[in-house]
Amino acid sequence: MAEIAIKQVAKRFGGFTALHSIDLTIADQEFMVLLGASGCGKTTLLRIVAGLETPSQGEVWIGGRRVDHLPPRERGIAMVFQNYAVFPHLTVFENIAFGLRMKKLPQQEVEGRVNRTAELMHIEQLLKRYSGQLSGGQRQRVAVARALAMEPDVILMDEPLSNLDALLRLEMRAELKGVLAASKTTTIYVTHDQVEAMSLADRIAVMHQGHIVQAASPVEVYRNPAARFVGSFIGNPPMNFILATKAADGSWTVAGLTLPGPKSDKQTIEFAIRPEDVDTGTEGLHATVRVVEPLGPHTLVTCDVEGGLFRAILESNATVAVGDHLRLLPKPDRIRWFDPETTNAL
Amino acid sequence: MHGKALPYLLLTPATLFLCVFFLYPFALVAFEAFTRDGGFTLDNFRTMTSSWKFPVTVRNTLLLSAVVVPIQLVMALLMATMVSRLAAGRSAALYIFAIPLGISDLAAGLIWLAIFDQSGFLNTLLSNLGVIDRPVMFLGYQSKLTIFIAVALAEIWRATAIMMVILVAGMGLIPREYYEAAEVFGASPWKRFIKITLPLLRPSLQTAIILRVILAFEVFAVVAALGGTNLPVLMGETYNWQFTLQDRNVAAAMALFILAISIGFTLFFLRVLRVPKEARI
Numbered sequence: 335m336a337e338i339a340i341k342q343v344a345k346r347f348g349g350f351t352a353l354h355s356i357d358l359t360i361a362d363q364e365f366m367v368l369l370g371a372s373g374c375g376k377t378t379l380l381r382i383v384a385g386l387e388t389p390s391q392g393e394v395w396i397g398g399r400r401v402d403h404l405p406p407r408e409r410g411i412a413m414v415f416q417n418y419a420v421f422p423h424l425t426v427f428e429n430i431a432f433g434l435r436m437k438k439l440p441q442q443e444v445e446g447r448v449n450r451t452a453e454l455m456h457i458e459q460l461l462k463r464y465s466g467q468l469s470g471g472q473r474q475r476v477a478v479a480r481a482l483a484m485e486p487d488v489i490l491m492d493e494p495l496s497n498l499d500a501l502l503r504l505e506m507r508a509e510l511k512g513v514l515a516a517s518k519t520t521t522i523y524v525t526h527d528q529v530e531a532m533s534l535a536d537r538i539a540v541m542h543q544g545h546i547v548q549a550a551s552p553v554e555v556y557r558n559p560a561a562r563f564v565g566s567f568i569g570n571p572p573m574n575f576i577l578a579t580k581a582a583d584g585s586w587t588v589a590g591l592t593l594p595g596p597k598s599d600k601q602t603i604e605f606a607i608r609p610e611d612v613d614t615g616t617e618g619l620h621a622t623v624r625v626v627e628p629l630g631p632h633t634l635v636t637c638d639v640e641g642g643l644f645r646a647i648l649e650s651n652a653t654v655a656v657g658d659h660l661r662l663l664p665k666p667d668r669i670r671w672f673d674p675e676t677t678n679a680l
Numbered sequence: 681m682h683g684k685a686l687p688y689l690l691l692t693p694a695t696l697f698l699c700v701f702f703l704y705p706f707a708l709v710a711f712e713a714f715t716r717d718g719g720f721t722l723d724n725f726r727t728m729t730s731s732w733k734f735p736v737t738v739r740n741t742l743l744l745s746a747v748v749v750p751i752q753l754v755m756a757l758l759m760a761t762m763v764s765r766l767a768a769g770r771s772a773a774l775y776i777f778a779i780p781l782g783i784s785d786l787a788a789g790l791i792w793l794a795i796f797d798q799s800g801f802l803n804t805l806l807s808n809l810g811v812i813d814r815p816v817m818f819l820g821y822q823s824k825l826t827i828f829i830a831v832a833l834a835e836i837w838r839a840t841a842i843m844m845v846i847l848v849a850g851m852g853l854i855p856r857e858y859y860e861a862a863e864v865f866g867a868s869p870w871k872r873f874i875k876i877t878l879p880l881l882r883p884s885l886q887t888a889i890i891l892r893v894i895l896a897f898e899v900f901a902v903v904a905a906l907g908g909t910n911l912p913v914l915m916g917e918t919y920n921w922q923f924t925l926q927d928r929n930v931a932a933a934m935a936l937f938i939l940a941i942s943i944g945f946t947l948f949f950l951r952v953l954r955v956p957k958e959a960r961i
Contacts, residue, residue, distance in 0.1 A: 384864060385863075385864075386860050386863070386864070405863065406860075406863045406864045407863060407864065407865070407866040407867065407868070411864060412864065412865070413860075413861070413864045415857050415860070415861060417855070417857055419855075419857040419858055419860065419861035421858060421861070421862075421876070422880070422959055422960060422961050423879040423880060423882075423955075423959045424959075432862070432865050432867075432875075433865035433866050436865060436866030436867050436871065437866055463958070464956070464958040464959045465959075466957070466958040466959065466960060467958045480865070484865065
């Protein structure tokens with residue numbers, strides 16, 4: 335059992351605040367992804383959980399034990415580093431065995447565990463090689479095997495796939511998901527790649543400027559962004575935002591279309607819709623087509639709506655041409671509203 | 681001018697310089713070592729080895745190296761580790777540690793002579809403290825051990841920094857991620873030093889040790905200042921053959937002998953501390 339609790343953790347580097355009082359609880363065996371652009375504090379948070387960085391304030395608990403004053407080796411964690419950190423002077427076997435040897439496990443146990451994890455990661459034929467004789471993907475497998483061999487309560491991963499080429503990344507992503515689910519560890523996984531986050535996570539914590547903006551399941555984060563930032567960061571292309579003006583109480587005018595919305599005493603709020611959640615028809619938002627990109631499964635259309643850009647994903651058999659005037663009707667249950675000042679969802 | 685020829689052209693002056701002022705005299709010395717009165721002979725080597733002083737000089741030189749170099753290695757590793765960990769003031773510490781490097785070895789010998797001399801600092805201090813009532817002859821011909829210790833101390837003081845500088849540079853090349861990985865996977869600071877720093881520092885260790893060992897075989901001025909003829913070493917004996925005994929052929933043979941053991945130890949350390957190509961950073 336290893337639940338991770340991060341309580342009011344903050345980190346300041348001189349005058350710069352990298353993390354503002356973070357609270358996050360990760361359930362036993364949960365796969366938690368920290369997602370955000372570079373500089374948002376996600377790696378700092380992971381390193382604080384690992385013990386490679388000391389928090390300026392707050393507490394870190396792993397498995398019911400307070401660990402923020404303990405060195406990394408006493409926290410029951412294993413880690414996969416962005417550049418793999420596969421020791422160049424040791425063979426693959428000794429790399430995987432490194433942590434086990436530090437624990438002074440008997441040789442037989444070490445061999446058993448190294449062989450098992452090597453097999454799991456499909457690197458059993460590489461055990462005698464050195465890091466310098468491996469490809470990036472193979473090094474990545476060694477780094478994961480080294481972490482798994484520890485049979486840790488918690489595995490921490492710092493952008494483990496970001497140095498692989500696209501095809502390999504896809505392959506490793508699926509494999510990691512299977513292997514980690516089978517290992518029954520609690521995982522914290524840092525990435526800036528939203529597709530990776532969506533596909534791997536039980537829960538995604540979206541981070542922005544040292545805050546966790548939203549921590550929820552991938553579908554929830556995608557469908558119900560808690561803040562404008564989440565909607566604009568997740569999804570490719572991201573959500574469309576249009577300013578809406580009050581028509582009546584609980585009714586708003588958006589690009590010539592009047593829609594029912596939240597009650598608010600503000601005069602303008604922001605209307606938001608995902609590109610795939612609009613239909614073409616005889617009524618809807620007035621849009622002028624600027625660019626048409628047929629992408630195979632669907633067609634991406636970039637339009638002008640009220641002087642701003644608006645992206646819509648239409649069926650691939652839709653016949654649209656540049657300069658066409660369209661009416662785009664948002665699906666009512668997919669419309670989201672944001673407060674333009676706090677940027678939070680309404 | 682073609683780009684391909686340019687590098688060679690630029691290297692020519694230095695190459696010529698080395699040929700004229702190093703290879704040519706070296707060939708002359710080698711020639712002198714193997715000739716006497718115009719004919720090829722091994723007599724010079726026979727004369728050299730049959731001198732009663734020869735085994736003593738070999739023993740003293742090797743013993744001095746065997747004591748000084750390991751102590752210097754440990755100290756240099758310690759100092760380099762500390763300097764590498766400094767967040768601020770790193771270059772200031774490096775400069776201070778490196779001060780003795782700027783002093784010639786004769787001056788270094790004289791500084792330590794001023795300490796151990798009959799009217800030196802150490803005697804003054806001890807007599808002021810009332811430990812002794814008359815000056816002690818630390819460096820007299822009867823106290824070979826104190827001479828040896830004094831020379832070793834002076835050598836350690838003088839030439840540890842050169843090893844440290846090389847090791848600091850080497851430590852800077854080891855990526856921090858390896859230490860973090862070792863830390864996460866259970867290595868204590870001592871284990872990290874043994875399992876990560878030392879193996880990854882091997883190329884620098886190799887350079888530092890080879891350089892230091894060669895310099896230790898060439899020890900001369902410090903010994904001359906502190907021990908005079910009471911602690912004969914190889915280089916001093918070479919000097920002796922050349923200038924006191926006026927036999928340049930035997931002196932040349934001695935020089936070749938020093939070169940030979942230097943090459944021997946260099947090859948030994950190249951081999952022992954070799955890093956296989958696939959295991960490099």
